[in-house]
Amino acid sequence: MPEVWSAPVRFVECDQQGVAFNAHYLVWADEAVNAWWAARGLPWQALVERGVEYFVKASSLDWVSSARYGETVAVDVGPAAVGRTSLTLEFTVRVGDRTCCTVRTTYVATVDGRPTPWPDDVRALLSAG
């Protein structure tokens, strides 16, 4: 899985326990998925212009270590499953070689709020990995 996004942990992202608060991992995964689409020549805005939005349907996070202020998190992304209207991506959030959290998120394509099949060219692109 290629690295698609990276950023220093922000001071505001760390809580009184001295570690990055759990919710921020979903923010980082969101930036990573946007970068992942863009790297495929299909930025989020281009989908919206075609009337297709995608929403997060489900997400699971498993932490094995913490990220702290002063460290830089990197996110590797790869497809885990491509469905008719859905897409599941796996994200590895890490500090150097140390994994902090594995995130698996399932997105659903929608038109006017209803699930819709991915357009053919998008599906071809997703299946290519």
Added chain:
Amino acid sequence: MPEVWSAPVRFVECDQQGVAFNAHYLVWADEAVNAWWAARGLPWQALVERGVEYFVKASSLDWVSSARYGETVAVDVGPAAVGRTSLTLEFTVRVGDRTCCTVRTTYVATVDGRPTPWPDDVRALLSAG
């Protein structure tokens, strides 16, 4: 499961898609778990004073509808599993009767960063639900 926390959706929590951004559900669950401990007479700070911290080990979120600005989210919480060093809680985040998201989060008790069994009185309290 009793309602333990509620708040109007904040403007800053909503994104350009017009719905509450997914990461905020973990923030709401965090406020809810703190309220849940406090309602049991054991606020987060009391545990810390005893040298016990708890960290989020894993979390899964399943969305069935969106929360929007102008709506008020409420969170019901109940225990799903009590282990030797862990605790899994289930949260229902809803707007009125409409469920938005089910969150299941597993916490691990730690001392100096290492998993530790819940103190006996805490376990008794957790088992009481």
Added chain:
Amino acid sequence: MPEVWSAPVRFVECDQQGVAFNAHYLVWADEAVNAWWAARGLPWQALVERGVEYFVKASSLDWVSSARYGETVAVDVGPAAVGRTSLTLEFTVRVGDRTCCTVRTTYVATVDGRPTPWPDDVRALLSAG
């Protein structure tokens, strides 16, 4: 100045220094201004429907004490100045009787991104305080 908004300080809002991070005061002021408009029968969405948006032009914050987790912040709001296209509000963010921060924010009404005079009925309402 009447209290228009109140909320417990959230855990995620507190940083490693053990106090609410400064940026959150602008979030609280934003919730307060929305409540202030709504209390005048003119919710933010109603303005948007009339084609008028307002943007923050300037904001100044002066802190005299900190808000901490476990405390509840309340925000009092009152108009400080009403201009042709602008409105300056003063916010007092406090924990009980203890003031934490005074915020003064100037908003500008816009149509299509350009400053526009407040509609007459809105100005009448603003001048009424």
Added chain:
Amino acid sequence: MPEVWSAPVRFVECDQQGVAFNAHYLVWADEAVNAWWAARGLPWQALVERGVEYFVKASSLDWVSSARYGETVAVDVGPAAVGRTSLTLEFTVRVGDRTCCTVRTTYVATVDGRPTPWPDDVRALLSAG
């Protein structure tokens, strides 16, 4: 004033008006001030180890344009005033050559929560600009 910090605007930072929400400018300024100290060989943690913390005393923000998703914000920082216990920095937040917001923030050095003069070596360093 040198550029000390830069980052792409995050999706989560943009609101339903399609622009970066105002509170995030204080987050960006905070990352910039930390980078500014670090570039002077005096990271925030080094001050803490010496028992000195600094808190934000006052902050003013003036917006002239908006930052949007897809754009990258850069922050230039320079000292505006150095007092006995205080330090005022000026931040220019911009997208390329276009200024979005000028932030002026006054910090106060504290020991045990009380204002304290900057240590001599720190003051020498601040006066050097």
